[in-house]
Amino acid sequence: MGLRTKQAIAIVVGVVVAIGMLLLGLWQMSRFQLSMEDVAAERGAMPPVSLSENVAEDGTIADIYGRIVTLEGGFRPDHNLLVGTEWPMRSVVAFEMTDGRTVAVVVGTADRGATLPEELLEVSRLEGVFLGGDASGDGETVPSDAPEGSLPTLRLQSMVQTWPQPMIQGYVTVAESFSAEYGLGRADALLPEGQGTAMHQGYAMQWWVFAGAAIAFSIFVARGFAKDEEKKRARAERRLAAQAAATDVDAESASEFTGQ
Structure with missing residues (x-):
């Protein structure tokens, strides 16, 4: 398999993985938003309560927000x-x-x-x-x-x-x-943000960070393929050089022998 082909496959795999992680992050956020809307709807559907009866004299407020x-x-x-x-x-x-x-x-x-x-x-x-x-x-x-x-x-x-x-x-x-x-x-x-908003945003951000890491890793792998190819080429060139040198030595030795 050629170098360009291997690099292309590495990049494509990284992009596919990154897209999947981006979608997972969006799914995480959407699920949280839906759950918050459900909670808000449930609280809004509860029977009305008296505000004065749910706020103590010291200002403490019962669980009536929303x-x-x-x-x-x-x-x-x-x-x-x-x-x-x-x-x-x-x-x-x-x-x-x-x-x-x-x-x-x-x-x-x-x-x-x-x-x-x-x-x-x-x-x-x-x-x-x-x-x-x-x-x-x-x-x-x-x-x-x-x-x-x-x-x-x-x-x-x-x-x-x-x-x-x-x-x-x-x-x-x-x-x-x-x-x-x-x-x-x-x-x-x-409606105020729920207590878990920051936490769920963090979860979504983690998926997006992983997506960026997947792209970076695919680039790293593609560059690794290039470096491996350069090393192989260098080794091949050294072998050819060694072979050429050995051939020259043999030719020189044969010439000296013939001259004698």
């Missing part, structure tokens, strides 16, 4: 802000529960220039998905024409400084039907 919660009290429209990096932005309003604690509520999305509907003042009971604060969003910025005080992500630690206390460390996103009733756009519930 579940639908109910609240009773009233909105405090004097404490509101917009959240997002582009229009439409999420409209967040303070809701004071009957026990005196405050929770941030995403009532929908609003385009530039929109104002809070006055009808929100009449709301005394609502329900929505309870979530923790958004990811930090470092480096993200709000639109240049967003109102002062707007945030790129819903950072509860920033709001604690100015919103009524005590404030629950989590926020509620209402259903699309509620938002539509008050002329606002739909706000999706931004």
